[in-house]
Amino acid sequence: MPKDEVILTVESKKKLEEELHRLRTVERARIAEAIRKARSYGDLSENFEYQAARREQAILNGKIAEIEAMLERAKVIEVEEKGWIDVGxxxxxxxxxxxxxxxxxxxxxxxxxxxxxxxxxxxxxxxxxxxxxxxxxxxxxxxxxxxxxxxxxxxxx
Missing domain, CATH: 3.10.50.30 (Transcription elongation factor, GreA/GreB, C-terminal domain)
Known part of the structure; x- marks a missing residue:
């Protein structure tokens, strides 16, 4: 198995895809709204809400990139009887x-x-x-x- 390959079961891959979808849609929209609201307070240089929302956005983008990279490197396996111990x-x-x-x-x-x-x-x-x-x-x-x-x-x- 190549070092950067990630073994996932079908179930795990599906959960990651669902989490990725949630992060891209629900969480991105929530943070975008928080940034929009914080911008309305005026001066961004001393706006704690704006800075906190931007940090949260950076963390979210990191999580999204991590899941995307994992899915790109995924080797999806079926759980099946093989006669020896394996994933599943x-x-x-x-x-x-x-x-x-x-x-x-x-x-x-x-x-x-x-x-x-x-x-x-x-x-x-x-x-x-x-x-x-x-x-x-x-x-x-x-x-x-x-x-x-x-x-x-x-x-x-």
Whole structure:
């Protein structure tokens, strides 16, 4: 996979496109109105409302550019059963103490670690990709620790 390529599921791509549309239409219109209103107050050099609205406009334009760039570099994948762990896989792991933990491997845009949705690009995601049920995997954590898991089950949602 090329370094600048972004893996997205069909669902994630759709959410990004919806967010881009909202930013381009609703948010741009809201900020344009705030700028128009602030201009009506007169002197722009000391007009806090105008300066704040222009900063907000710059931030919005940055967000729009970021999403556009992500969509341009997107490689859209279908979630399907492949026989190994890939984006979209639901993985059941068992640690050395026998504790079970489930993760869903997702694209970076859908990652939500608190809800056990981890990016394929995270340390554990990288360690699990292309592995199969029954295999043992070592995960090197950002703090330098290494954790060993047994892959108990792989399913696809």
């Amino acid at each position: 896989s639901k993985v059941t792991l068992v640690d050395a103490s026998g504790k079970q933990i489930e993760y869903v491997i997702v694209d970076a845009n859908s990652a939500d670690p608190l809800n056990r949705r981890i990016s394929y690009d995270s340390p554990i995601g990288q360690a699990l990709l292309k592995r199969k049920a029954g295999e043992q995997v070592e995960v090197r954590l950002p703090n330098g620790r290494t954790v060993v898991y047994m892959i108990e089950d792989v399913s696809y949602s």
